Amino acid sequence: MYASLGRFAARRRRLVIVATLLFVAFGGLWGSGVFGNVLGGSGFETPAMESVQVERLLDGPLGRYSDDVVVLYESDRLTVDDPAFSTAVRQALSAVPASSYQRMDSYWSTRDAAFVSADRKATYVTLQLKSSVDQERVAQLRAIQDRFHAPGLKVSLGGNTSMTKQVNELAVADLIRAEALSLPLVVLLLIVIFRGVLAGLVPLAIGLAVIPGALAVLRVVSTFADMSTYAVNVVSILGLGLAIDYALLVVTRFREELPGAPSVEEAVARTMAAAGRTVAFSALTVAASFACLLVFPSRFLVSMAWGGVSTVVVAAAVSLTLLPALLRVFGHRLAGRPRPSGRRWYGVARAVMRRPVLSTIGIVAVLLALGAPFLGVNWARPGDWVLPPDAQARHVTEQLAARFTQDPARALTGVVPAGTAPTFVTKFRAIEGVTSARVTGTHGDLARVHVTYAPDPMSRQARTMVETLRGTGARFAGMAASRVDVVDMVLSRMPLMALAVVVVSFVVLFLAFGSVVLPLKAVLLNLLSLTAAFGAIKLVFQDGWLSGVLTFVPVGAVDINFPVLVVGIALGLAMDYEVFLLARIREEWQRTGDPAEAVATGLQHTARVVTGAALLMAVVVAGFLTAQTTLMLMVGVGLTIAVVVDATVVRALLLPATMALLGRWAWWSPRWLSRFAPAPHAAPGSVERRTASTP
Template structure:
């Protein structure tokens, strides 16, 4: 039989690692403190900034953006739109001119548009651009503060001034630090105290998670100094880092305290805890990393960076749990065995104990078909709204109403129409064409595009100094996130512009933030089936190796898909349909952020393996011991229900805490992950898994003999090592 490192070799390695860390507790602790402090100092000194800018190499919008930056350097820099509103702007002409002049004098501003050219027909709203010398994510806070000072000085009861555009959006983003994660951590503290009955155990578990998160976030900022790192990557790393950091430490801490209560000495207990629960942590962390690496097939640098950031945060959480935690356990000694809260006592749960978990599983096992049917119907009903899923990147119109970029968005919509918030920029490359022909081509482009029923009007073209490229704007009648705008972009590229291009031998690219967002959304949608195939395939193989079964990984995949579908269905109901949106502080309805389906699928598929492995390891252990399929399910689920419930409560609380954030995107992510984890740990793990395992009986563990002979042996929780220790003990 072939042996993998995840089997006895890994168990022995983890056992020795645990004992070594316990024996060298102080040096290990000092080493981690030095790492955290060093990374923190470096990230503040030379670290970069996360950004909301997406890139899509090879897409027409990205090719055009690169060409634009090359031939129109000033246009290629970032900008913000100044929006001014009053009952009669003609009466405030002097104030508006002074505002423009003041902005033009700000260091870092390279040009300011003429306010007189941006007046709405009503005469109550005008807009003009302010261009900066750096990309939006690199604009200095000091520069933006000076811009705000000029704007604040121009505001009055009769004159409203707001700031929109990419720089305003970038500056308004909510960072990861705030009350959101503090709420989740506070709930985690309560759950850990109830689970352990010990402030010391709670504190050590939480400390390891927070140190891991600190290392991850500091490293991400250092990487951001060299490459573009999306804002969402930082948020996801924080969410997942806290959640899995606490969960992984919880698994190991629970096993260690069981051993201490049973009378085992501290070093041996730590070694065995790492060899058993630590093996499950390595396995669970590996599945999350595998799932995240599956996102690379999307082919979008921003999504790849998000995936790598989350994978790194999970790897750090695993390493901290396997090195720092055992060092802290060794320093704490036997004090962890004693509860510190009145009324709470330690006990060593066993699979054969009668508890709430076993009583519940017994009830499900006696009525497997009824339990299965009710759970399946409930999950499918919750997934129904998913059929109405609409994805897009968020616009300023989905930002909180009190933000300046949201007010700017609303004023532009009111004064000019929704299309002004999402113009389609046409880059006409007429290199080598005589000036007269180039002028005729630009005129024809304007005529054929203006004839489309969803085009309000065309902004006249402006040529670069070399005279080989012209810029034009098509202003849609619909907003940037509207499906009609997407249809217009497709018509322009596929039907309207190709005829003019072939007639004059020129290239016309359609770009701009709206076009890029639509292109990224399309690529994410097109690649989702590939991501699902890769992730499900890899996880299927891993689970087949772990449990030597074909049916177990198949049921696991179906169960996880149900929880993800139900969670996304609830997200659609809240954000698209508006059901209960006001309770979450969401203003109105909006499409779902484009990357949420693919990103949540990978994250949740990986996270769900924590509970799947933890439960099925115990069930399989009982099955191998007794050969009784029904009884092994009851005892295995009963033995793990308490820890699974605690872990799910912590993870759900951490994710739900982000519902208190300001940004709808953060709320969407938090709701999707919180609901999915909650459903997965309850409906899936406590109803669907035991009911289907009872229904399929011995078939759960069937594996063709030829496949059984060639598959390597994977001992997740180190049972073989324990058996050897007990035999020689």
């Protein structure tokens, strides 16, 4: 099948290349529109959450009471009592059309001292916009944001809607910056790896072709599923990395097959018969890992799943069609100079396999020790803390917390029976952490209650407070309540995701290699490869290690979506490298029947490709180390560490050690499953003597 596909692409190379160029052009022009149809900093809640149900109830006759926009006015010398200060603010507010908001509160409309800072040099205004839909509120804010300007005063926009808008804008900038920084390094590494400019540029061309194609598919997906800004960023950069990895694998194999093939076309066919099959199964494993995110009901994670699956499909499709066409076009010009034999990796594998028990115990102990700090993790949900310190929404939150007696962000809205509302308010005021509680409206037999509190919304103290408030029988919405709901939802679904990962990994790897033991071993190794990344994330983002270098402000917590994203993405990449290695080990096992020799020889031929692919992927995802949003920074740090540890420690050392422990049992499957196992495979006409670095 893959040989036939390679021959078709080689013979119809002009058609394939022109069709791909048209698809890329279409994707670049039309697909970029996906950025205008994204969720931004939202999409983490689900309809079943109590906080969401309360919000919907408040959208009815009872009425919402939320501060969608918080406008902060500051002066270095004037106070709110100075006519110049008050006149500038009141004139700015009078320019905002009353039809654009539901409610506007300020110091001058309420005479509430809580709206004025302790030094009286700052004040804030709160607005409740008319729509209850995130994207509509962002559009409403864009229409009036320039009206808040006040001459002589510093004006900053905060609140949930401002945060969503700013996350959208920064996410696009993060993606452009990450690609601009990583692409030159990728080009340099490819030229070094292939020791040739042309051979190095072919994988880059494949990677660049995937990005607009992936955006086009993502825009199609966004028509029937909400798409997150974060999802677009992650899958776009991941599509680039995967495509380059696949091209690296295929071009390396083509260089091996070329000297012994009667023609360039036959070399392409032989290459695709071996490496093409590996690419297909690798893409299947990565797509399956992304699909496991569908067990989570939040729009954010569902969009990540759909975006990831569609991007992997595009990367595989381009690698299996455009790449063989380019191989046929360039032919012998891609041939490389002879490489070293790769005996170093052969020696490493043999050394590890001589003491497999000691090697396995030592490596596992080190990885578990690196992951131990993660046991003390404190979970959070995304909020304005994901923005950089100089972002307006982040600045507003920090100033309100530091300079004002009341922070509108630290508020909950509750719904209680109207007849007993005073009793509930009394109970609320007695709960630790609550600073005020009052009834703000009634309708029928329900009352709306506004509760303010002192703890950080992401702290353990705030979680305890929310649980105590809800323990009275009242229902609540707000950032602290949403944080509890989002964290509980993700944690409750994690076991189901783990089961899904095990099942899909088992099925895909069994179909690829015909063993029931290898899939289970692969899952365990893949999870171990994540431990170092998880431990580092806790130390960096919760405890603040390297916060000065990475230019972020730690909040004492880790986003609950991080482990889900990294498990989904990193496990897919780990399976990617597992398939690369096991595909060649299986070839050697079928050729020699010696399990130890098969592992050593397989590692000898594949280690260079796997380490090269991992290095390229690490460079691509490391572009997010410059991200301004903390969630993308977490993903960049986590994936970079996970990829490097997996390709070096786990694949190069732990894999041969565990394969030595298993011996022939690594390839075992029950007799009744044997009929589903793949037939022994060899590329047609493959040469017996192999050069190094080739799966």
